[in-house]
Amino acid sequence: MEDSFRCVVCGNPLANKTKLSARYCDRGCRNKAIDLRRRQETLRRRNENERVLQEFSMWMAGFQLDLLRMAPAEAGGYRLGLWTGQMMYWFPSLLPSQVYRQTLHRTRTQDPFFSLHPFEPPIVPLVAHYKVQFVQNIPPHPDLPESDKAWWLKVPYALPHRRLPFNLKAVPREKR
Numbered sequence: 001m002e003d004s005f006r007c008v009v010c011g012n013p014l015a016n017k018t019k020l021s022a023r024y025c026d027r028g029c030r031n032k033a034i035d036l037r038r039r040q041e042t043l044r045r046r047n048e049n050e051r052v053l054q055e056f057s058m059w060m061a062g063f064q065l066d067l068l069r070m071a072p073a074e075a076g077g078y079r080l081g082l083w084t085g086q087m088m089y090w091f092p093s094l095l096p097s098q099v100y101r102q103t104l105h106r107t108r109t110q111d112p113f114f115s116l117h118p119f120e121p122p123i124v125p126l127v128a129h130y131k132v133q134f135v136q137n138i139p140p141h142p143d144l145p146e147s148d149k150a151w152w153l154k155v156p157y158a159l160p161h162r163r164l165p166f167n168l169k170a171v172p173r174e175k176r
């Protein structure tokens with residue numbers, strides 16, 4: 001079990017006086033490990049976005065066509081509502097402290113809605129049925145009134161979201 005007494009970053013033996021739980025020889029190696037994990041996380045997210053864009057490209061193309069067919073002429077974007085069991089929670093979600101959000105194509109935007117022109121594929125945290133809401137193309141982009149009937153659709157992929165103000169597990173089964 002000699003490995004457990006070596007720094008996991010540089011491989012140097014750990015000094016005898018370090019704690020048994022220690023994994024790094026010094027602060028420098030520990031910071032390096034944190035940095036590495038962060039980079040891996042960024043890479044993982046990028047790969048995850050890429051995977052979704054490829055795997056669901058046909059679904060996205062179909063959804064784009066449906067959106068354009070359903071959208072009123074003055075629509076500039078759309079939002080997707082998830083019924084949490086208690087309220088409708090809208091995506092994209094921008095927390096009060098958050099100025100920018102990232103799109104599936106990894107660009108940064110301040111828009112609190114997904115863009116119609118150019119088409120921005122949605123990012124949602126759960127494979128579920130979402131209510132489609134169009135917003136006007138002119139700031140401050142108010143919601144447009146519903147057309148003849150409400151439109152719900154199932155998004156077949158999910159991407160992790162940080163800090164949602166509700167429990168995803170509480171979303172009723174009939175919405176999945």
Ligand SMILES: [Zn+2]
Pocket residue numbers: 007008009010011012024025026029
């Ligand atoms: Zn080290």
